[in-house]
Amino acid sequence: MAAELAGKKIIFIVGGPGSGKGTQCERIVAKYGYCHLSSGDLLRAEVASGSERGQELQEIMKRGELVPLETVLAMIRDKMLANTDAKGFLIDGYPREVDQGKQFESSIASATSVLYLDVATETMVQRLIKRGQTSGRADDNEETIRARLNTFEKATAPVVDFYKQQGKLFEIERSVAESSPDDVFAKVCLLFDKL
Ligand SMILES: Nc1ncnc2c1ncn2[C@H]1C[C@H](O)[C@@H](COP(=O)(O)OP(=O)(O)O)O1
Numbered sequence: 118m119a120a121e122l123a124g125k126k127i128i129f130i131v132g133g134p135g136s137g138k139g140t141q142c143e144r145i146v147a148k149y150g151y152c153h154l155s156s157g158d159l160l161r162a163e164v165a166s167g168s169e170r171g172q173e174l175q176e177i178m179k180r181g182e183l184v185p186l187e188t189v190l191a192m193i194r195d196k197m198l199a200n201t202d203a204k205g206f207l208i209d210g211y212p213r214e215v216d217q218g219k220q221f222e223s224s225i226a227s228a229t230s231v232l233y234l235d236v237a238t239e240t241m242v243q244r245l246i247k248r249g250q251t252s253g254r255a256d257d258n259e260e261t262i263r264a265r266l267n268t269f270e271k272a273t274a275p276v277v278d279f280y281k282q283q284g285k286l287f288e289i290e291r292s293v294a295e296s297s298p299d300d301v302f303a304k305v306c307l308l309f310d311k312l
């Protein structure tokens with residue numbers, strides 16, 4: 118447990134690839150001033166640095182698989198400790214598996230709340246194919262998209278149940294999560310207004 122982070126709000130943003138995590142986090146940052154940490158962005162920055170570790174990471178991400186737990190956790194921890202003046206943290210795209218959540222809790226802190234965006238698989242595929250036309254992301258192609266969705270269903274769906282059992286889950290149900298970013302955000306605000 119990192120003492121510097123005591124009392125800070127920590128919100129996990131969970132949802133499949135293309136469910137709108139990044140889109141909503143941008144709005145949350147603008148309105149509530151939280152510090153946004155996207156595990157995917159941190160990993161892509163490592164790839165862009167051209168380091169040897171970055172090359173290994175890129176291979177894993179192209180296969181649509183999860184990178185080793187320790188790697189992501191260390192990156193998030195460093196970034197949080199560099200931003201201890203933030204009033205809270207949005208941890209976007211993490212945990213991807215239940216073990217990642219448990220490790221986060223034992224080595225950093227426990228999450229205050231978990232925001233889950235429930236979007237249908239086909240909607241996510243369509244959004245990601247569209248995003249792929251401009252994102253330049255190596256993993257926004259149909260083959261990798263299917264593999265990522267498969268990883269999401271196997272590894273990440275249990276994460277949702279895990280936090281539901283702890284009473285920490287704030288779910289944006291499908292009918293809302295598939296509507297416009299503004300409509301989704303209106304619901305997201307209900308959570309952040311009472312934190
Ligand atoms: N509510 C919504 N309705 C339609 N498109 C949305 C949406 N939220 C996000 N998008 C678009 C923006 C992106 O091109 C794509 C994926 O969104 P994202 O925020 O990058 O998702 P994630 O970070 O969960 O992978 O879908």
Ligand SMILES: [Mg+2]
Nearest residue numbers: 138139155157
């Ligand atoms: Mg994202």
